[in-house]
Amino acid sequence: MExxxxxxxxxxxxxxxxxxxxxxxxxxxxxxxxxxxxxxxVWQGLADMGLAGLxxxxxxxxxxxxxxDAVAIAEALGYAAxxxxxxxxxxxxxYLLNAAGATDPLTRMASGEYRVGIAFSDVIGSRKGxxxxxxSKLTGQSLFALDATADAYxxxxxxxxxxxxxxxxxxxxxxxTIDVTQSVCELSFDxxxxxxxxxxxxxxxxxxxxxxxxxxxxTLGAAQYMLDQAVAxxxxxxxxxxxxxxxxxxxxxxxxxxxxxxxxxxxAWYAGHAFDESTDEAALTACHAKAHMAEVGQxxxxxxxxxxxxxxxxxxxxxxxxxxxxxxxxxxxxxxEAVRHEAAELEGLC
Amino acid sequence: xxLSYGSEYDAFREEVKSFIRSHKHKQPKPGDGIKSQAMRxxxxxxxxxxYHSRTIASEYGGYGAEPDIIxxxxxxxxxxxxxxxxxxxxxxxxxxxxxxxxxxxxEQKRAFVEPTIKAEMIWCQGYSEPGAGSDLASLTTKAELDxxxxxxxxxxxxxxxxxxxxxxxCLVRTEPDAPKHLGISFLLFRMDTPGIEIRPxxxxxxxxxxxxxxxxxxxxxxxxIVGQRGQGWQVANAILGHERGSxxxxxxxMNRLHGVKRLMRExxxxxxxxxxxxxxRDRLMKLEGRVLAMQYNDMRLLSAKxxxxxxxxxxxxxxxxxxxxxxxxxxxxxxxxMGEIGLSYGDNPHLRGHGSWQYQYMFYLxxxxxxxxxxIQKNIISERGLGMPKEPKIPSEKSxxxxxxxx
Ligand SMILES: Cc1cc2nc3c(=O)[nH]c(=O)nc-3n(C[C@H](O)[C@H](O)[C@H](O)COP(=O)(O)OP(=O)(O)OC[C@H]3O[C@@H](n4cnc5c(N)ncnc54)[C@H](O)[C@@H]3O)c2cc1C
Numbered sequence: 001m002e003x004x005x006x007x008x009x010x011x012x013x014x015x016x017x018x019x020x021x022x023x024x025x026x027x028x029x030x031x032x033x034x035x036x037x038x039x040x041x042v043w044q045g046l047a048d049m050g051l052a053g054l055x056x057x058x059x060x061x062x063x064x065x066x067x068x069d070a071v072a073i074a075e076a077l078g079y080a081a082x083x084x085x086x087x088x089x090x091x092x093x094x095y096l097l098n099a100a101g102a103t104d105p106l107t108r109m110a111s112g113e114y115r116v117g118i119a120f121s122d123v124i125g126s127r128k129g130x131x132x133x134x135x136s137k138l139t140g141q142s143l144f145a146l147d148a149t150a151d152a153y154x155x156x157x158x159x160x161x162x163x164x165x166x167x168x169x170x171x172x173x174x175x176x177t178i179d180v181t182q183s184v185c186e187l188s189f190d191x192x193x194x195x196x197x198x199x200x201x202x203x204x205x206x207x208x209x210x211x212x213x214x215x216x217x218x219t220l221g222a223a224q225y226m227l228d229q230a231v232a233x234x235x236x237x238x239x240x241x242x243x244x245x246x247x248x249x250x251x252x253x254x255x256x257x258x259x260x261x262x263x264x265x266x267x268a269w270y271a272g273h274a275f276d277e278s279t280d281e282a283a284l285t286a287c288h289a290k291a292h293m294a295e296v297g298q299x300x301x302x303x304x305x306x307x308x309x310x311x312x313x314x315x316x317x318x319x320x321x322x323x324x325x326x327x328x329x330x331x332x333x334x335x336x337e338a339v340r341h342e343a344a345e346l347e348g349l350c
Numbered sequence: 351x352x353l354s355y356g357s358e359y360d361a362f363r364e365e366v367k368s369f370i371r372s373h374k375h376k377q378p379k380p381g382d383g384i385k386s387q388a389m390r391x392x393x394x395x396x397x398x399x400x401y402h403s404r405t406i407a408s409e410y411g412g413y414g415a416e417p418d419i420i421x422x423x424x425x426x427x428x429x430x431x432x433x434x435x436x437x438x439x440x441x442x443x444x445x446x447x448x449x450x451x452x453x454x455x456x457e458q459k460r461a462f463v464e465p466t467i468k469a470e471m472i473w474c475q476g477y478s479e480p481g482a483g484s485d486l487a488s489l490t491t492k493a494e495l496d497x498x499x500x501x502x503x504x505x506x507x508x509x510x511x512x513x514x515x516x517x518x519x520c521l522v523r524t525e526p527d528a529p530k531h532l533g534i535s536f537l538l539f540r541m542d543t544p545g546i547e548i549r550p551x552x553x554x555x556x557x558x559x560x561x562x563x564x565x566x567x568x569x570x571x572x573x574x575i576v577g578q579r580g581q582g583w584q585v586a587n588a589i590l591g592h593e594r595g596s597x598x599x600x601x602x603x604m605n606r607l608h609g610v611k612r613l614m615r616e617x618x619x620x621x622x623x624x625x626x627x628x629x630x631r632d633r634l635m636k637l638e639g640r641v642l643a644m645q646y647n648d649m650r651l652l653s654a655k656x657x658x659x660x661x662x663x664x665x666x667x668x669x670x671x672x673x674x675x676x677x678x679x680x681x682x683x684x685x686x687x688m689g690e691i692g693l694s695y696g697d698n699p700h701l702r703g704h705g706s707w708q709y710q711y712m713f714y715l716x717x718x719x720x721x722x723x724x725x726i727q728k729n730i731i732s733e734r735g736l737g738m739p740k741e742p743k744i745p746s747e748k749s750x751x752x753x754x755x756x757x
Pocket of ligand 1: 237239240244247249250306307308309310311313474475476477478479480482483484485507508509510511560716717719720721722723724725726729
């Protein structure tokens with residue numbers, strides 16, 4: 001038995017981490033926040049490393065790797081608060097389109113030139129009207145669609161059917177949220193022509209659960225970054241003639257963060273592995289991983305900020321970009337309460 | 351236990367209600383800044399009727415009423431219930447004024463109290479420094495006497511509203527050879543004095559709520575000191591007591607909780623109102639229980655001000671810690687019940703309550719840290735409240751050298 005990442009997976013994670021450390025520094029995030037740039041050059045860089053086509057079959061220009069590989073990468077992306085549509089284009093859309101037998105967009109997705117966003121609010125829980133379809137034409141609105149600059153979107157209807165629509169066929173307005181590193185938008189359709197992709201509600205849910213496993217890994221990485229920063233800061237900052245890391249109160253805050261976070265690593269790995277092995281509990285594991293990581297992430301986001309004192313509250317150290325990314329992952333694709341409810345249903349408890 | 355305020359207060363409550371009915375429309379609007387005419391007019395109106403600065407003597411610009419805690423409570427209740435603006439409560443009003451009244455000279459009271467409470471003189475608090483946050487007493491900004499003037503050099507940080515302030519109350523080191531708590535003085539000076547540079551600091555909310563303030567040869571008249579030379583620490587501590595109580599009032603927490611209830615009634619998911627979700631409802635009720643405990647704790651503190659036969663030190667010491675953590679969690683529930691809509695920020699058209707939920711969620715994390723962090727509060731509660739021993743002190747390099755020499 002060997003519970004852990006393979007040598008290849010470790011190397012993959014490392015190379016992504018190295019790339020992000022040099023190519024996506026905090027300044028990139030700041031420029032994005034100031035509206036001085038978008039995420040397109042970062043995404044092209046990641047695509048050139050093979051991340052856009054990670055799970056796409058080799059026949060369509062992808063690397064044909066699995067969900068555990070994707071988890072290792074998502075953790076690295078979260079650690080760097082890296083912008084770009086990894087979750088939407090590279091995981092959710094790539095999986096769904098491939099499973100539905102579509103071939104055409106996959107090659108362009110793998111090369112990074114074509115981005116397919118995800119608009120699944122109606123499936124997960126609609127808060128405003130619903131998108132309706134007649135004669136392959138969509139009408140209505142979809143809120144908080146992932147990726148505000150995608151070339152096309154997959155629209156999930158409440159009955160589980162999925163349509164694909166080109167961005168030029170709809171009205172789109174970008175939505176500001178607390179997190180500048182992951183873009184979302186509102187889509188409006190008015191008799192907009194769309195392509196039918198799938199009628200399998202099972203497939204939509206498989207896609208959502210994969211997304212959730214990736215989100216869990218992303219939050220894991222972001223939380224790990226915040227913990228690392230807290231420990232480093234506590235060894236550097238002095239008050240009362242000693243480093244604050246020598247106060248038991250501060251040590252205990254850090255130890256508590258570590259005790260909650262460390263098991264999440266194994267959890268996230270298993271969530272990825274369960275999809276690769278198509279085990280029965282893959283969906284359940286993804287729900288639990290996503291909801292649990294949201295709670296642990298929230299605790300670490302707050303506690304790490306506190307360890308930094310007033311500095312943590314400012315923009316100077318930039319810690320808040322990770323704080324907000326963790327907050328974003330908490331709500332998108334289902335809040336922890338909603339996802340735990342689904343988990344109970346999957347277990348047949350209600 | 352007698353919880354009735356007494357029938358003599360019924361007429362007073364009616365008076366407050368009728369004032370609110372007839373003047374409510376004059377209150378400042380959300381966008382009106384602290385320096386707007388609307389704010390100043392409202393402030394003067396409140397003072398004139400005794401709903402602000404109620405017990406401050408009229409010779410210093412206040413309303414001049416006898417202290418009556420129950421009347422103050424009734425005002426708070428009625429303004430809270432109608433969600434009417436309580437008037438300007440900047441750091442000058444809540445922190446400096448009480449200290450001037452207690453420790454200032456007659457001249458200082460006459461010069462500063464009236465314009466301060468009328469919001470004509472805005473103050474900022476210059477305590478924290480880059481190297482002196484939790485360990486405030488280690489501050490190094492120094493002031494040296496040169497003839498009739500103090501000459502100030504150094505740097506402050508996290509100075510809230512310094513960019514709006516006309517004046518600063520500031521801690522400086524005047525006795526470099528005294529033990530650290532005995533070498534500090536409390537000075538007042540104008541923010542447009544030559545040699546002051548203000549640099550805004552953006553915080554996690556995206557606003558610049560506070561600043562770095564640099565002093566280079568800033569010259570301040572010698573008499574602008576509160577208390578004696580070297581007494582600044584005692585003066586500052588008197589103010590910190592006032593600050594901590596005002597950071598997290600249970601009434602404001604209850605208002606926000608009612609805000610969450612409104613959200614839960616109005617928001618729905620797949621057509622089901624959030625209020626019918628038992629999980630969120632339970633979180634709401636749990637928080638309500640905690641707010642109620644803090645409200646009754648507050649009433650007990652209030653009654654102890656009238657009847658001094660209860661020891662309420664511990665009940666007072668926990669207010670900042672418990673109140674700020676509670677507020678942070680209430681804001682969190684507000685976000686959670688909205689789900690993805692709860693992520694809205696900035697110019698997002700789906701914002702509920704002008705984006706206040708995310709904003710306050712972050713701002714209250716700031717207040718968990720500001721005014722003495724939660725960990726420092728816990729030190730105070732255990733050491734001063736429960737009589738537990740302090741952690742051993744580590745001497746500064748300077749004093750370690752000194753004792754080595756002596757040995
Ligand atoms: C929103 C906000 C507004 C503010 N407004 C003002 C203002 O107007 N004027 C002003 O002067 N200051 C202001 N401050 C500064 C505030 O008072 C300090 O940030 C606070 O006292 C903490 O100091 P620090 O930031 O240096 O953190 P540090 O003291 O460096 O603390 C870092 C960490 O170490 C921990 N720690 C430190 N010492 C101990 C100990 N002995 N035992 C256990 N743990 C310890 C802390 O709890 C914290 O977790 C404001 C701060 C904020 C966040």
